[in-house]
Amino acid sequence: MILPMLICVLLLGGFIAFISERWSQDAPRWMGVITLIAEALFLTLPLSWAEYADGLSPVWLADFHGPWIPRFGIGFHLVMDGLSLLLITLTVLLGFMAVSSSWTEINNRQGFFFFNLLACLAGTVGVFLAVDLFLFFFFWELMIIPMYFLISIWGHEHRTYAAAKFFIFTQVSSLLMLTAIIALVLIRHDKVGSYSFDYFDLLDTTLEPEAAFWLMLGFFVAFTVKLPAVPFHTWLPDAHTQAPTGGSVILAGVMLKTGAYGLLRFVIPLFPDAAHRFAPVAMTLGVVSVLYAAIMAFAQSDLKRLIAYTSVSHMGFILLGVFSWNLFALQGSVITMLAHGISAAALFMIAGALQERLHTREMDKMGGFWTVLPGLSVLTLFFSLASLGLPGLANFIGEFLVLQGAFSVNRVLTIAAAVVLILAPVYALIVMQKAFYGPLRWSAPLPDAGRREWASLGLLVLIAVWLGLGPQAVLNISEPAVKNSIAMERG
Amino acid sequence: MNSQQLFALAPIITVAGTAIAVMLGIAVRRNFILSFSIAAIGIIASMIALGIVWRESPIQATLLLRMDAYALFYMALLLSAGLAVLGLCYDYFKAREGENEELPLLLLTALLGGAVLACSSHFASFFIGLETLSISLFVLIGYPLNQARPLEAAIKYLILSGVSSAFLLMGMAFIYAQCGELYFNDIGRYMASRQEIDVTILSAIILIVAGLGFKLSLIPFHLWTPDVYEGAPAPITAFVATVSKGAVFALLLRYFISTESYAYPPLLNTLSCIAGLSILGGNLLALLQNNVKRLLAYSSIAHMGYLMVGFIAGGSIPSAWVVESVTFYLLAYFITTIGAFGVVSVLSTPDMEADDLSEYRGLFWRRPWLAAVFTLMLLSLAGIPLTAGFIGKFYIFTDAADGGLWGLLAAVIVGSGLGLYYYLRIVIVMSMSLKATEIKPAYDWVSAVLLAVLTIALIWFGVYPNLLVDVIQSLA
Numbered sequence: 001m002i003l004p005m006l007i008c009v010l011l012l013g014g015f016i017a018f019i020s021e022r023w024s025q026d027a028p029r030w031m032g033v034i035t036l037i038a039e040a041l042f043l044t045l046p047l048s049w050a051e052y053a054d055g056l057s058p059v060w061l062a063d064f065h066g067p068w069i070p071r072f073g074i075g076f077h078l079v080m081d082g083l084s085l086l087l088i089t090l091t092v093l094l095g096f097m098a099v100s101s102s103w104t105e106i107n108n109r110q111g112f113f114f115f116n117l118l119a120c121l122a123g124t125v126g127v128f129l130a131v132d133l134f135l136f137f138f139f140w141e142l143m144i145i146p147m148y149f150l151i152s153i154w155g156h157e158h159r160t161y162a163a164a165k166f167f168i169f170t171q172v173s174s175l176l177m178l179t180a181i182i183a184l185v186l187i188r189h190d191k192v193g194s195y196s197f198d199y200f201d202l203l204d205t206t207l208e209p210e211a212a213f214w215l216m217l218g219f220f221v222a223f224t225v226k227l228p229a230v231p232f233h234t235w236l237p238d239a240h241t242q243a244p245t246g247g248s249v250i251l252a253g254v255m256l257k258t259g260a261y262g263l264l265r266f267v268i269p270l271f272p273d274a275a276h277r278f279a280p281v282a283m284t285l286g287v288v289s290v291l292y293a294a295i296m297a298f299a300q301s302d303l304k305r306l307i308a309y310t311s312v313s314h315m316g317f318i319l320l321g322v323f324s325w326n327l328f329a330l331q332g333s334v335i336t337m338l339a340h341g342i343s344a345a346a347l348f349m350i351a352g353a354l355q356e357r358l359h360t361r362e363m364d365k366m367g368g369f370w371t372v373l374p375g376l377s378v379l380t381l382f383f384s385l386a387s388l389g390l391p392g393l394a395n396f397i398g399e400f401l402v403l404q405g406a407f408s409v410n411r412v413l414t415i416a417a418a419v420v421l422i423l424a425p426v427y428a429l430i431v432m433q434k435a436f437y438g439p440l441r442w443s444a445p446l447p448d449a450g451r452r453e454w455a456s457l458g459l460l461v462l463i464a465v466w467l468g469l470g471p472q473a474v475l476n477i478s479e480p481a482v483k484n485s486i487a488m489e490r491g
Numbered sequence: 492m493n494s495q496q497l498f499a500l501a502p503i504i505t506v507a508g509t510a511i512a513v514m515l516g517i518a519v520r521r522n523f524i525l526s527f528s529i530a531a532i533g534i535i536a537s538m539i540a541l542g543i544v545w546r547e548s549p550i551q552a553t554l555l556l557r558m559d560a561y562a563l564f565y566m567a568l569l570l571s572a573g574l575a576v577l578g579l580c581y582d583y584f585k586a587r588e589g590e591n592e593e594l595p596l597l598l599l600t601a602l603l604g605g606a607v608l609a610c611s612s613h614f615a616s617f618f619i620g621l622e623t624l625s626i627s628l629f630v631l632i633g634y635p636l637n638q639a640r641p642l643e644a645a646i647k648y649l650i651l652s653g654v655s656s657a658f659l660l661m662g663m664a665f666i667y668a669q670c671g672e673l674y675f676n677d678i679g680r681y682m683a684s685r686q687e688i689d690v691t692i693l694s695a696i697i698l699i700v701a702g703l704g705f706k707l708s709l710i711p712f713h714l715w716t717p718d719v720y721e722g723a724p725a726p727i728t729a730f731v732a733t734v735s736k737g738a739v740f741a742l743l744l745r746y747f748i749s750t751e752s753y754a755y756p757p758l759l760n761t762l763s764c765i766a767g768l769s770i771l772g773g774n775l776l777a778l779l780q781n782n783v784k785r786l787l788a789y790s791s792i793a794h795m796g797y798l799m800v801g802f803i804a805g806g807s808i809p810s811a812w813v814v815e816s817v818t819f820y821l822l823a824y825f826i827t828t829i830g831a832f833g834v835v836s837v838l839s840t841p842d843m844e845a846d847d848l849s850e851y852r853g854l855f856w857r858r859p860w861l862a863a864v865f866t867l868m869l870l871s872l873a874g875i876p877l878t879a880g881f882i883g884k885f886y887i888f889t890d891a892a893d894g895g896l897w898g899l900l901a902a903v904i905v906g907s908g909l910g911l912y913y914y915l916r917i918v919i920v921m922s923m924s925l926k927a928t929e930i931k932p933a934y935d936w937v938s939a940v941l942l943a944v945l946t947i948a949l950i951w952f953g954v955y956p957n958l959l960v961d962v963i964q965s966l967a
Contacts, residue, residue: 068955068957069956069957069960070957071957071960071961071964109856134885137876138876138877141875141876141881142876142877145870145875148915149922152915152918152919152922153922160919163915163919164911164912164915164916164919167911167915168908168911168912171873171875171907171908171911172904172905172907172908175888175903175904175907175908176904178885178888179888179892179900179904182885182888182889182892183892186889186892186893
């Protein structure tokens, strides 16, 4: 029961936040905080209840199975393993960050805003838990709608265009996935004689190589659009730039990870042979994303747009790591997911904080803020360094492991990807150069980071350092899940 | 005809009797509320009769009408839609000057035609049903006589409908000339006995498809659709979009299954072209619209295209499966379309249709519940999860994948992408900042209840379709 509760708590909290606007202007925010605290408490339970996941191997920490639409063999099947646990933890953590960064930024229709925010988180948690493919698709779509509203109602100047682009990209690609899911189920039906959308049933289905390739492609496109990787990335800079800060935090920190999660959980285990044949293409796409996005980031003058491109660059590492498909590379991908979630969310929060003060995101209009905003400047420097992969911080561990794992699979691509270690400092430091160093070009008084900002960003600093210095604790949680994925594919 | 057959016709007789009762009622005393109440009671009585007949089904009531589970389900669907439209009409017309009492009468005769279509198994009842429906619709569309646009729409509908009926009759004549039968099952027997494809029959069926394609507003027979949708009063548009199309589609499906027309590959190719064109054309043209009713008209063209994809899949998958999937899709389409036009109808008055996109600006903040209902209906039209439209689309995807219709499936995917754009446009306009003027502050409780019921049904069937799927599965 614990797993459906994880989703219900967020949805219920969202509804209460929606209604609570009638009582007080502040109520929705506090409702968001309370809901996330409740969610965090629920999240600690599966670990202690680990032994109750019956019928499955001990890799799965918790399990919930209920009937839904028996006509098609669709069940309400949720399971949790180390990977989903880590990603949901990240979701909850960044949920707090999103609420924190929306605290003063959102001042109209707060009830509806926090409803959408929490509903979006609920959909994301659902995606990380669902192992019935129909249910997975259901949540996959469900997390998009609230995000669409977040961007289109509370976004910046080009919000309508950005929101529609985001929605249409993800929707069309996910329809390809739906087609692939249905075709997979029908193929199994022809062989076995019964319908089932359950992941564990579909894992055992043997496929003709050609069919497997096309089905794999359907899933792959849906996940790489979400990830995103070049050439499907064009929605991302628009959506990230136009979204309100809270939306950007969720979008960059959590939603992009659903694409990586999908590749790891579904694409390769379901279609191992096709994925192996496709791996060189996918890895090339990953490396192209890494390099191209890094160069594009350097060329941006809009701070949020720059950060958005760095996200594409980091996601390229994940694509490279996942398709290398060995323990090092996969563990590296998992760490990169978490590390990028933290660093990108933090950078978006800083960009949001700057925009709230300056009402612009143009770096050409900034400059010399180090003297007036020492706190924010230090934080920006820290997360820029984290983002460029400074050893001792989380991103470094992830990138290092991915490169190490990928080297044994494809040397040329790995070496090409490693070039980003030169490009990343360039785009990370250009932010510091343009916005924080040089002569001060802003006459109006600017308040430095407040208590709320220090608390939330400080927490992220601590986590980034902790992940960078002692990643073993996290690696231990994800290792059984990753090993299990590799083993499932062999068996 | 024996007593059991007469009993089986009870639902149809009830509708006809109610129409007469309304007419007599008007003759005795002209009263708006009385007229609508008699019609509503009559429709409900007819639905109860359906429930009673259901237990005895299937009954072949003469060669003309076949009362089986399929027919009864579709009749129930049409009658429910009729009841909903009646409710919308009540709120829409109650403030209108002039004589509105004949409106329920015409709705009843249209429903009568639809009900006959749903259960007809013979060309004679097919044609009678279709004409009863079409002629009533023509008057309904032009009901606000003193206005130019409804009249124009009505004339357009009348003329094009007449032409399409001529096509239809020609097709029937060809079939009769070739096999000497008018009863569907006999035609089916004749077709099954022939090995090679019969050119006369093929052209006959294409003529029939052209005639019915007009009613279903499939491209290239769609030209009337946007004008009639725009010109007709909003609740009547809902009626045209649902009851008329649903009844015709029910008949088309029964015809194809019982005459085994699926065995004709050239026919399926023709239909595939029509479906693909409708999906792409409907969605592309909808992109250009700034009028909500026209936009929904083009979107309905596209939706009929999606429906045809499921229908065409019948060439290679079991017909029971086709019946299940298209029936679900149609039901979802009914709920959604009546809901969407219901919102338009609540915002409109007989003198001023709220059909320009700019009138929806800021609706979210002016009338949040209405805007929320409209948003849900639009999301359902776009096939987003949580709504019945998603399960419908899932069925169509399954049909197409099972039948190997990859080209049409690609068209459906592209069409859905285009569709999202214009559905979202309405949602975005509704969420824009407030416009000061209020359109119509009146409180319509009948419409409010109807919209609430439709919304609950929409989400119920979208989240937990089990119950409905079980019922529909028993039809085939």
